[in-house]
Amino acid sequence: MELVDLVHQKCKIVSIIGMAKNAGKTVTLNRIIEDSYDRDINLGITSTGRDGERIDVLTNTEKPAIYAFEGNIIATTTGSIEISDATIEIIEITDYRSPMGKIVLGRVIDGGYIEIAGPQTIKEMKVISDRILQLGADLVLVDGSINRIAVADPNITDGAVLATGAVLSRSMDKVIEETLHQKTLLGLPEVEEDLKGILIDNTRDISIIDKDFNINRLNIKTSINSGKVIADNIDENSKYVFMTGSLVTKTLKDITEYSKLYKDVTIVVPDGTKIFVGPKDWLKFKKKGVKIKVLNTINVIAITLNPYSPLGYYFNPEEFKEKMSNYIKDLPVFDVMI
Amino acid sequence: MAIEKVDLTKVKPYGDTLNDGMMQTAFTLPIPYGDEAKEAARILAKKMGLEDPEVVHYSDLGVGYTFFVLYGKCQHTVDFSKIEVPKVEVDSMDKYGVEDYIKENVKREITVIGACTGTDAHTVGIDAIMNMKGFDGHYGLERYVGINAINMGSQVPNEELVAKAIELDADAILVSQIVTQKDVHIPNLTELVELLEAEGLRDNVVLTCGGPRISHELAKELGYDAGFGTGSFANDVATFIVTEMVERKLV
Numbered sequence: 001m002e003l004v005d006l007v008h009q010k011c012k013i014v015s016i017i018g019m020a021k022n023a024g025k026t027v028t029l030n031r032i033i034e035d036s037y038d039r040d041i042n043l044g045i046t047s048t049g050r051d052g053e054r055i056d057v058l059t060n061t062e063k064p065a066i067y068a069f070e071g072n073i074i075a076t077t078t079g080s081i082e083i084s085d086a087t088i089e090i091i092e093i094t095d096y097r098s099p100m101g102k103i104v105l106g107r108v109i110d111g112g113y114i115e116i117a118g119p120q121t122i123k124e125m126k127v128i129s130d131r132i133l134q135l136g137a138d139l140v141l142v143d144g145s146i147n148r149i150a151v152a153d154p155n156i157t158d159g160a161v162l163a164t165g166a167v168l169s170r171s172m173d174k175v176i177e178e179t180l181h182q183k184t185l186l187g188l189p190e191v192e193e194d195l196k197g198i199l200i201d202n203t204r205d206i207s208i209i210d211k212d213f214n215i216n217r218l219n220i221k222t223s224i225n226s227g228k229v230i231a232d233n234i235d236e237n238s239k240y241v242f243m244t245g246s247l248v249t250k251t252l253k254d255i256t257e258y259s260k261l262y263k264d265v266t267i268v269v270p271d272g273t274k275i276f277v278g279p280k281d282w283l284k285f286k287k288k289g290v291k292i293k294v295l296n297t298i299n300v301i302a303i304t305l306n307p308y309s310p311l312g313y314y315f316n317p318e319e320f321k322e323k324m325s326n327y328i329k330d331l332p333v334f335d336v337m338i
Numbered sequence: 339m340a341i342e343k344v345d346l347t348k349v350k351p352y353g354d355t356l357n358d359g360m361m362q363t364a365f366t367l368p369i370p371y372g373d374e375a376k377e378a379a380r381i382l383a384k385k386m387g388l389e390d391p392e393v394v395h396y397s398d399l400g401v402g403y404t405f406f407v408l409y410g411k412c413q414h415t416v417d418f419s420k421i422e423v424p425k426v427e428v429d430s431m432d433k434y435g436v437e438d439y440i441k442e443n444v445k446r447e448i449t450v451i452g453a454c455t456g457t458d459a460h461t462v463g464i465d466a467i468m469n470m471k472g473f474d475g476h477y478g479l480e481r482y483v484g485i486n487a488i489n490m491g492s493q494v495p496n497e498e499l500v501a502k503a504i505e506l507d508a509d510a511i512l513v514s515q516i517v518t519q520k521d522v523h524i525p526n527l528t529e530l531v532e533l534l535e536a537e538g539l540r541d542n543v544v545l546t547c548g549g550p551r552i553s554h555e556l557a558k559e560l561g562y563d564a565g566f567g568t569g570s571f572a573n574d575v576a577t578f579i580v581t582e583m584v585e586r587k588l589v
Binding site for chain 1: 497498500501504505524525528529531532533535536537538540541554555557558559560561562563564565582585586
């Protein structure tokens with residue numbers, strides 16, 4: 001089964017997120033665009049960054065162009081419309097702003113190469129993606145930029161394709177380690193349905209929940225630098241610690257240092273994009289017995305590989321794919337460069 | 339005024355006659371001083387596309403390295419008439435203009451937090467924008483009436499910056515960063531965006547970055563509202579922040 005079939009089956013709005021710049025997001029996007037055309041799936045296309053530019057702003061290397069077909073609906077900036085080859089009917093100029101001009105919604109009248117640069121924040125991205133669906137797209141592709149993954153939040157997009165590649169490191173093992181870690185975070189298991197309902201309905205604050213689902217709302221605006229406060233509030237009856245925003249390494253460290261009871265609670269975060277803990281620290285915390293769950297698991301549809309690095313080295317494509325597939329058994333792995 | 343007319347579609351370096359293509363280049367090679375080194379430099383210049391390259395000066399740098407200055411004729415031309423460089427469209431207000439704008443349109447003091455984040459210890463940029471004394475005749479944000487400017491200094495972890503922004507309910511964040519050739523600071527810049535999104539703050543702040551290699555295109559990819567490169571002053575940054583706040587209804 002091709003990537004496009006998996007994506008189209010499971011999602012209306014899908015994000016293509018990457019482990020780094022040049023990990024192959026645009027190539028993945030292009031593959032889905034071409035295959036959608038063959039299957040008569042009308043696409044909406046947008047990006048959190050900028051795509052389809054011919055030359056990379058950082059590495060000065062050539063980048064793949066993006067070809068949009070007649071009927072596709074795109075959200076891009078006024079600045080990008082001017083330099084696109086495709087003929088685009090402008091449907092709406094939104095109030096959303098970017099360094100490259102306002103965000104514009106348009107319909108491709110005559111196919112051609114386009115530059116895509118969409119909304120800046122994830123909330124804006126949600127509004128724009130929903131609008132694209134209303135305008136008649138069957139499937140919206142939200143291309144990520146660099147290593148930004150916030151758009152994979154399940155409240156924004158309903159599935160994600162994770163692009164990874166040789167650009168991360170000259171060591172294939174390191175690339176696999178980091179990719180596996182990212183996939184683990186994105187796919188963290190959800191809390192039980194009843195608890196999920198209680199949390200969503202009853203608290204917008206960082207809270208400690210006991211075994212009878214009593215909620216102790218802590219008077220802190222963020223968990224950053226508040227690990228000790230959180231730890232001090234954990235007692236024998238505590239069962240869950242609910243984080244409303246981010247979870248960073250230092251907060252976890254402080255909780256495990258200041259509370260002996262950390263093993264008895266499950267830390268709950270909204271979703272995997274909110275966790276900022278590296279692979280090594282993550283394994284350390286796991287070993288110590290830290291339990292972390294999420295309100296919403298991210299639906300990772302597939303992993304795509306780019307065995308080439310713009311720095312001039314590459315992996316053996318077969319070996320890379322085989323090794324990655326051995327570590328990631330529950331997801332399809334595609335080499336998009338073949 | 340030159341008498342001969344310049345063909346702007348085929349511009350070439352000027353030495354002492356128009357279109358002679360004469361240019362000078364200088365570099366160091368990691369090889370010991372001597373005739374072989376001089377020949378190596380000449381061959382390299384030829385490969386670079388210089389016609390009749392000539393080593394006019396070379397000196398021993400010690401440790402087996404040699405420095406060269408060469409003259410040669412450039413064979414390439416540039417079509418000057420086709421060049422387009424995107425310029426920032428907003429006309430910046432000066433300090434007093436910004437202060438009046440805040441008084442009339444924002445009607446309260448705004449809080450701007452600045453920092454060099456991650457491993458970056460180059461504070462020249464952020465100081466030029468924030469410091470009361472300012473830079474090159476442009477006072478810094480600390481001197482602006484209506485702006486509460488906080489400079490957190492260098493090597494500030496993204497988490498600390500976000501915690502400060504939450505504590506002070508900041509209106510704008512300004513990150514100064516040297517984007518190095520090896521691009522190690524890029525993930526650091528994107529991590530801040532991701533943290534702000536995770537904390538649910540991204541829509542409530544004007545997020546800008548600045549530094550020598552930062553452009554609007556790069557800012558777009560990084561997820562920042564604006565990027566300020568070399569030659570930007572405090573009033574340019576302040577103008578952007580206050581007008582953006584009003585446009586995005588963050589007042």
